Amino acid sequence: MPDCAKPLSAWFWVSLLLVFLAWAGRAHGENYQARIIDVQARTNGTSLSIGASLDYRLSPTAREAVLKGIPLTWHVDVQLRKPGLLWDTIVFRQILPVRLKFHALLNQYEVLTPQGQEEMFLTLNAAIHYMSSLHDWVRIDNSLLTDDLVLALKIRFNREKLPVPLRPFSYLDAQWFLSSDWLSWPLAN
Amino acid sequence: MVSLQRLVVMASGKLKLPASVSILALFGFVLLSLQLMSTATQESSALSELYSWLLVINTLGSIILLALVAFNAYSLVRELRKKEAGSRLTLRMISLFVLLALAPAATVFYFSVQFLHRGIDSWFNVEIDRAMDDALELSQSALAQRMNWHIKQTRQIAERLEGKSETLMALELGAITIETGAIEAAVFSGRGHILASSSINPADILPNLPDEQVWLQLKQNKQYFAFDPGEDDEMLVRVILPIERNQNRFLQMFYPIPARMTDLADSIEFAFIRYQEMTFLRNSLKTSFSLLLLLVLLLSLFAAIWIAFISIRAIVAPVRELVKGTQAVAEGDYRRQLPVMTQDDLGFLVESFNQMTRRIARASEETRAAGLEVENQRAYLETILANLTAGVISFDADCRIRTANQAAYRILRIPVSHFVGENLASLAHTHGELDDVLTAIQRLLEQADDIWEQRIVFLGNNGRQELLCRGTPLFSQHGERTGAVVVFDDVTDLIQAQKNAAWGEVARRLAHEIKNPLTPIQLSAERLQHKLSKELPESSQEFLAKATRTIVQQVEAMKRMVDDFSEYARPSKRQVEKLNLIDLIQQVTALYPPSDVNFRFNVASHHVIVEADPVSIRQVLHNLIKNAQEASVGQPCCIDIKVAKAVRNNNDYNNADYVEFSVYDNGSGLNGEQIETIFEPYVTSKAKGTGLGLAIVKKIVEEHGGAIWADTSYNAGAGFVIQLPVFEFGTDE
Structure with missing residues (x-):
């Protein structure tokens, strides 16, 4: 067997694993992922209203980007799933886009709500606090509801809305890992 | 076979796309992909959304091309290790191509990156940074001044409305709106109930009430003022102030900002934000464009190298075939014909090679035939020579x-x-x-x-x-x-035959010329004796008798001599029969009393059958024994007789075709001169011998197809060796 056809040495793979673990550890150690604090589901006879308390956490890089005028966009993904043997069936899905932007002239922060409203805030914390409340923006018709459904939420940071030069690195830099994990629980609860 | 190869090549050629088409398609794909990426880097482009996907696609394309290049390089290394034909030429051409392609590409890449980085750095400097800050501050100052003026104006209106009823307020708000140039004025209670309002737009029935955020700030600060976005990118100044100190009623005024001022402020803000964004993306821009350039370089380079592999292999293919053909010719396969793949110079070379091999094959065939002919002639000559x-x-x-x-x-x-x-x-x-x-x-x-x-x-x-x-x-x-x-x-036998013939002729003549007169001489002598003996005196009678007796005796001697010659010269009339030579020897030796001759036998077998005339063989034995007796005068005669198998005509011992019997005596022996002439007539060492005994023996032996010679290695006497063809030689077990 030719030398060049030999499998890569074990040292190479061990080194690669260590590098990956170090990278993963670094990403885990500086966690800026958004979190879903609380979810409220209220029924008013004809529909189910979904509210939630969200926690958007901005990394130093993301915070600096906002101050430099780069808008950040999140998509709150709300799904109603029916568990299956191999995969879940999505019964209902609604994506709520939220955008945070800084107005240098007015020295204010603008939040663009899923309804298309622009809300201005004097401080970044005020803007993020406003974004943290899901104000019954999701309503699900009762006809779709069954006891075996699962409600799932995820805050997905939209990297593709970043400037082009920043996009490739946002997929590699933990400072831009601003999405949350999926949070799901049975609707019967 | 050659036509079949051509057919296969043609068939495969039809199935495959031409290399040039593949190369053009690949280059087109690479250029299209790179152009799409280039377009996607512009924020305003519709492809901007696909930038990441295009990046991934191009990266995957580079990896695939790298894999193709690596696979080709690996194949080339294997061919080199196997020392396959054309592999070294391929390596040399590929190396040259990579060197020629990589050197300028790497140079261009290096300087492009350098220029790019310097270009990006040149966008930013302290002066521009300060100017942008100053411009923004100027805009903010202008807006703040406008804001302060509208706050003061609103405060005066609030004081004017203080203590008035809701009806009066409603009547005055219309006039105030016109006086101040506001687009909307409204009075509402602390619980948010509208008490009075006025708008320059008749369609606006309800005023724009504060939301939760505004109420929160209003309760905290007792006043609220901010810039609000209006319709059609219009900017408004929103001022809310309490009318009374107990804060039961609030006055809200919306003042428009002049369009020109709004446009200028927006322009300054856009430029500032853009500049800030670029400042933030400074390093990302450098890295991103460098990576993009690197991707372009790698994609182009890998594609070029892969195409180089395809092209060079296509170019080297005829050379490879030529090398294989040359190796085949070197190994002696002169019938190798190569497929003519192209009609260019290499095709001409291949065609010339085919012609050369055809001629070599023809010449080789002719040489082989000539060599075969020469070999046949040589074998023929060797056969003749051997025979x-x-x-x-x-x-x-x-x-x-x-x-x-x-x-x-x-x-x-x-x-x-x-x-x-x-x-x-x-x-x-x-x-x-x-x-x-x-x-x-x-x-x-x-x-x-x-x-x-x-x-x-x-x-x-x-x-x-x-x-x-x-x-x-x-x-x-x-x-x-x-x-x-x-x-x-x-020529021993020939000379001997000539001598024998000569002696035979002599003997015949002697018999004819001498024997005929002898009888008359003898009769005449006897008649003289008979006639004159009575007439002569007694003394003369005795002399006559003595002379006559001498004549008769000599005539008798001459008669015997002539008889011997006749015997020697007479053609043989042998009666050949199969006889046991050992029995014959024992019969002959038995005739001699042991007191006279002491025989000693050394016989390899007692069953030796020969085809011979027993009378002649007896004569041979008698002559040899008599010679031995005569040579042993004055001492006991001892004769050793040996019989053994003899090999002649280069046969091996098992196929021996002769019997050799030797007779050795203890007599005076033979000197060198005698040995040379002992078998010739008239050669004798005896006083009374005719010298024909051994000559007759030799004649008899040769008439039986055998040979006789004196054994020169025997020194104790005379030794004679006789070889005769044997019919059967038994074994004594």
Whole structure:
């Protein structure tokens, strides 16, 4: 067997694993992922209203980007799933886009709500606090509801809305890992 | 076979896309992909959304091309290790191409990155940074001044409305709106109920009430003022102030900002934000564009190298076939024909190679046929030479033996062909009995410069032999001596036959010329005795009787001599029959009393059947025994008789075809001169002998197909060896 056809040495793979673990550890150690604090589901006879308390956490890089005028966009993904043997069936899905932007002239922060409203805030914390409340923006018709459904939420940071030069690195830099994990629980609860 | 190969090549050529089409398609794909990426880097482009996907696609394309290049490189390395034809040329061309492609591409890439980084850095400097900050601050100051003026204006209106009823407020708000240039004015309670409102737009029935955020700030700060976005990118100044100190009623005013001021502020803000964004993305821009350039470089380079592999392999393919063909020719396959793939110079070269191999094959076939013919001729000549009765020995320039035929072995009785490379002197050293003849031939070979002929007589193991030798020196075309050929024949039998014939003629003439007068002489002498004895005196009678007796005796002696000659010259009238030679010998020896002759036998077998005339063989034995008796005068005669199997004609011992019986006596023996002439007529050492006894013996033996010679190695007396063809030689077990 030719030398060049030999499998890569074990040292190479061990080194690669260590590098990956170090990278993963670094990403885990500086966690800026958004979190879903609380979810409220209220029924008013004809529909189910979904509210939630969200926690958007901005990394130093993301915070600096906002101050430099780069808008950040999140998509709150709300799904109603029916568990299956191999995969879940999505019964209902609604994506709520939220955008945070800084107005240098007015020295204010603008939040663009899923309804298309622009809300201005004097401080970044005020803007993020406003974004943290899901104000019954999701309503699900009762006809779709069954006891075996699962409600799932995820805050997905939209990297593709970043400037082009920043996009490739946002997929590699933990400072831009601003999405949350999926949070799901049975609707019967 | 060749046409089949061509057919396969043609068929495969039809199935495959031409390389040029593949290369063009690949280049088109690479250019399209890179152009899409280039377009996607612009924020305003619709492809901007696909930037990441395009990046991934191009990266995957680069990886695939890299894999293709690596696979081709690996294949090339394997071909090099196997030393396949054309692999080294491919490596050389690929290396040259990579070097020529990589060097300028890497140079361009390096300087492009350098220029790019410097270009990006040149966008930013302290002056521009400060100017942008100043411009923004100026805009903010202008807006703040406008804001402060509208706050003061609103405060005056609030004081004017203080203490008035809701009805009066409603009446005054219209006038105030017109006076101040506001677009909307409203009074609402602390719980958010509208108390009075006015708007320059009649369609706006309800005023724009504060939301939760505004209420929160209003309760905290007792006042609220901010810039609000209006319709059509219009900017408004929103001021909310309490009318009374107990804050039960609030006045809200919306003032428009002039369009020109809004446009200028927006422009400054856009530029500022853009500048800030670029400042933030400074390093990302550098890295991103560098990576993009690197991607372009790698994609182009890998594509070019891969295409180089395809193209160079296509170019080298005829060369590879040529090398294979050359190797086949070198290994002797002259029928190899190569497929003509292209009609260019290489195709011409391949066609020329095919013509060359065809000619070589034809020439080789002719050479082979000629060689076969030469070989047949040589074999034919060797067969003739081997079957010649004359011995032929060839020598090189140093008189060393090169070849010898079978007849040389038969005549000299030594395997001359086993001594190739040696000279005759060394041969004579190991075979002493041939010393005379071999030394003589060696001397003639060394001395003679021309054809020579000589009779050489020597005494071998089989007795006296006479060879007629002819030597011919061999010369090259340049006159240099290259060797010699010696042809010799054993003429012993021929000479002996000539002598026998001569002696036979002599005997016949003697019998005819001498014997006829003898009877009248004898009768005349007896008549003289009879007639004159009575007439002569007594003294003369005695003389007459004595003379007459002498004449008669001599005539009788001459008669016997003539009879012997007649016997010698008479054609043989043998009655051949199968007889046991041992029995015959014992019968003959039994006739001699042991007191006279002491026989000692050494017999290998008692069953030796020969086809011979018993009378003649008896005569042979009697003659030899009589000779032994006569040679042993004055001492007891002892005769040793040996019978053994004999090998002649180069047969092996098991196929021996002769019986050899030897007779050895203890007499006076033979000297050298006698040995040479002992079998010739009239050669005798006895006083009364005719000298025909051994001549007759020899004649009888030769008439039976045998041979007789004096054993020169025996010194205790005389020894004679007789060989006769044997019919059956039994074994005593």
